[in-house]
Amino acid sequence: MYILDHLITCGSRSDRVEIYPIYDVHIGKFNCDEGALRKQIKEIRKRRQMRNRHIRVILGGDQIDGVKVGDIKRFSFEGLADWIVEGNALTVKEKLSDIVGQQLNRAVEIFEPIADIILGAIEGNHERALKTKENVNVHAAFCDRLGVANLTDEAIIRLFFNLKGTKHRQTVKIYARHGYGSSRTAGAEANKITRMVGEWEYADICLTGHTHFYFIVPPKPVLYLPASRSKQDRLLIRYRYGANPGCWLLSHKPGPTTYESAACYAAKPLMTLKIVIWPFWHTSQQGKEIEMPKIEVREYAIL
Secondary structure, three states: OEEEEEEEEEOOOOOEEEEEEEOOOOEOEOOEOHHHHHHHHHHHHHHHOOOOEEEEEEEOOOOEOOOOOOOOOOOOHHHEOHHHHOOOHHHHHHHHOOHHHHHHHHHHHHHHHHHHHEEEEOOOHHHHHHHHHHOOOHHHHHHHHHOOOEOOOEEEEEEEEEEOOOOOEEEEEEEEEOOOOOOOOHHHHHHHHHHHHHHOOOOOEEEOOOOOOOEEOOOEEEEEOOOOHHHOOOOEEEEEEEEEOOOOEOOOOOOOOOHHHHOOOOOOOOEEEEEEEEEEEEEEEOOEEEEEEEEEEEEEEOO
16 A cells, blocks of 8 residues: 655635546557547646646556466457557567567556656556566556656545645545456446445545446545534534546457457446545535535546
8 A cells, every 4th residue: 555645735715626537548458549548638738727727647557458478368469459560560570579568668658748747556457467477567667657656556645735825724535446346237336336435434535446337426425523612513514435437448349359348348438537626615514614625526428
């Protein structure tokens, strides 16, 4: 586990923070929708230019596909992205001699334009398989080349917010990991994420991926008493959130057989999400004005 503390200084109460979790990209795989990913990164860069916005990214594992020839169960030449076999015979032979290296280079090239706002990268099961079976720590190399934190297999990210020129402080806590069990149905995904939210009561937001199944569970309300003794006659409420940001793979793509189609996996929604936080939100509860972070988990289609 990695514990990451990150400070964001807001210029005004209207400042908002947008966090983009990017999970299960599988760069180098035939059905990776690399065009949609590059479009997303372009949009993230565009939003950085907006006033009163603070943009951050979390990479949630399986950034590359990382399946080598020796993996009898999962590897096939048909499953490789077209760009790996483009070029003359010599170029293609060089690429095929180091498939993982080619995928690593491609991933670094894609994410480099936003490297300075990536909070960190989680190790996925594909990266971990290379480390345990092949003694190749591609995840550490990816993090080193981008200059981002290696969040290991799970992380607690504490976002500290300061309001410039004041003593106002707020905190939002995120628990993120690559996977939390497997599932094939929407009902199983909901149960899995709900269990994770229940386990990590400390966190305001819980994120997990791995199943490629996009899902947001309803917010969990938490009732509590204010810290001040003089105000124990009223209950306050906060919400806790859990989600799977989905994947960047096309479930069915015209062309050769894919791992997903051969395994008869159901089509996954091409959706993703972003977390929007207003750290110094003023609201009213029980007739009293209070200041607390407002959090929204928003969904939108990739295509």
